[in-house]
Amino acid sequence: MINRKLAPESRAIENIKLIHPEHTKLGNGCNLFCFNSGDQELVRIEWIFGNLTFDPAKPLLNMAVNTMLSDGTTSLSASEIADKIDFYGAFLQVDYGYENSQVTLYTLNKHLHNTLPVIADILNNSIFPQKELETFKRNQQQKLQVSVQKNDILARRAFNRAVYGATIFGYAAEMADYQTLHRDDMLAHYKQMYQPANCTIIISGKIEPQTLSLITDTFGDRWANTSAQATTGQTAFKPAPELFYFTERPDALQSAIRIGMPTINRKHEDFQSLQVLNTVLGGYFGSRLMANIREDKGYTYGIGSGLASFKQGGAFFLATEVGADVCKAAVGEIEKEINLLKTELVPEDELSLVRNYMLGSTLGSLENIFSHTDKFKTIHFAGLDYDYYDRYTDTVKNITSEKLIKLANTYFNFDQFYKVIVGKY
Structure with missing residues (x-):
């Protein structure tokens, strides 16, 4: 019989094995x-x-x-x-x-x-x-x-x-x-x-x-190429000079906020570390943005941040919808959370939680052969090899708070972020 008064034994995730094609x-x-x-x-x-x-x-x-x-x-x-x-x-x-x-x-x-x-x-x-x-x-x-x-x-x-x-x-x-x-x-x-x-x-x-x-x-041989060669590949990003965009909608009950900037892509050596930093900030339900903007202030039902990666480059983005009357306050709290990452070390217990979340999510996503295939597509079309996932596991397990504060100061400059607001401000 299982003694349900005892919590199941937990083990650290050592490595993640992927099926190769x-x-x-x-x-x-x-x-x-x-x-x-x-x-x-x-x-x-x-x-x-x-x-x-x-x-x-x-x-x-x-x-x-x-x-x-x-x-x-x-x-x-x-x-x-x-x-x-x-x-x-x-x-x-x-x-x-x-x-x-x-x-x-x-x-x-x-x-x-x-x-x-x-x-x-x-x-x-x-x-x-x-x-x-x-x-x-x-x-x-x-x-x-x-x-x-x-x-x-x-x-x-x-x-x-x-x-x-x-x-x-x-x-x-x-x-x-x-x-x-x-x-x-x-x-x-x-x-x-x-x-x-x-x-x-x-x-x-x-x-x-x-x-x-x-x-x-x-x-195979029954499927022939045409005479016109496919011209593929997209042009590099062309960011606008203006950083702030506000579209006023006088009757809006909520304002949409989107903040971010162009950044590195998956091929850069800092990308996996930046994923950890992003998770701390707004990459999961227990993130700082959720704790502050949703749980503490009650400004929104949900807020999150993420990293987009393409061959031409990457982007960091943050998105939410808040009550129109608290839009300016919400932006202020977002800036506060970003600046805290640049000035204060992430506590070890919080970093440990993020590590477990990220490794557990990756392992949990490998539920069938189709999931393994999707992991392959991520690296194949980015021009990467399977050692990307080995480095990812190693980075998540061993990254330090000192590394995160350095990354925040390198990549997170709120004054240089693009800020888009639709509604009231």
Whole structure:
């Protein structure tokens, strides 16, 4: 019998073991990574493509083309594609990101020979029907009309423009931009971007020999590159000279606050240490910002900070919504917490709690083979190796308060932060 009067024994996390993939490069230039694990007859297959270089004259192409991939091919309509996937209990989704876009298929192994041809058709024969395009533009414009009524959305858009400038990272769609979407441009963009030389396929799950054979046969020699080479890679950040942005909304009950600045990315030697500092400040529910702004002052339901990492650089950001009447006071408390990190050592008990939280969260996130795959994608597309996670564990376990105060003085200058407020101030 378990004696429930005794707390379970706790142990320090020594290391975190990750599953490594097998790598093959197909003859057409496509990179294939396999994570073979699990007992269920299920696989997840991801086709990941580098976005074409952002064109300010046609800013929506990367997003629109990826979103509409499954809206019709030369042989199948959007509803027929959906019916075929649903019939076999599979799941298909498309995802757009700043640097990469992807198509993901979850399917049982026994149905792969029926579902895989649908993906091949999408990646080779999408046609972006004019009727579907008009519906897409109308729906997106309606969503935009709704979203720009929200203070937090306006604050995020303004913050990204200020920090990242006229790049894909700082771009925010306007109503008129949807009129720049034309089917001919989308077809040309599609043919250049969605080809094997610009694709990484990642398979995870129970990968049987016949499964791998079917995938390599379908997306190997039978999938040919076009004559137009994909021009990928995004331009560097172009931060604005102005640091403060205030949009007044007289009827606002809450004000949205977004504060931060461009900073280092995942490749920098200080990045993992900065993650620890960020966690102390606002990276988890027990952070200083939550304790002060939410628990003590009652200004907000939630506040948090984070680090964004891209190939071109990184950014530190802090976001919250507070009562409109306490907006200025909230900003003052945020500045106070940041300055405390620069002048006072983090107590050892607080740092120990953060260490346990960060290592425990990382370990807890590895619940299945798909989680291991996601960890791989983080480092692979950043140009890093698995020793990144070894260094991460070592950094979190051994970082000192002295190191944190030095980092705070190096990277946190509140006077040089971009500050965006929407509502009342």
